[in-house]
Amino acid sequence: MAHELDDITAQTECPVCGRELTVSYKTLRLERVIECQGCGETIRPIDDTPIARIQKLIDDVGD
Numbered sequence: 001m002a003h004e005l006d007d008i009t010a011q012t013e014c015p016v017c018g019r020e021l022t023v024s025y026k027t028l029r030l031e032r033v034i035e036c037q038g039c040g041e042t043i044r045p046i047d048d049t050p051i052a053r054i055q056k057l058i059d060d061v062g063d
């Protein structure tokens with residue numbers, strides 16, 4: 001059921017260079033890492049993007 005939320009994305013910032021990165025709910029759900037397009041740093045967005053923030057986006061979509 002939750003898988004239909006995978007297309008929802010959130011913005012986060014690279015902790016190294018500050019570049020804005022788009023993280024999908026699927027990435028968070030699977031605890032995947034993403035690679036910053038700016039500096040190449042490997043980021044685990046789960047550390048920086050609270051699920052609560054994603055949950056709020058989901059709630060907003062539900063309106």
Ligand SMILES: [Zn+2]
Pocket residue numbers: 014015016017018019036037038039040041
């Ligand atoms: Zn970066």
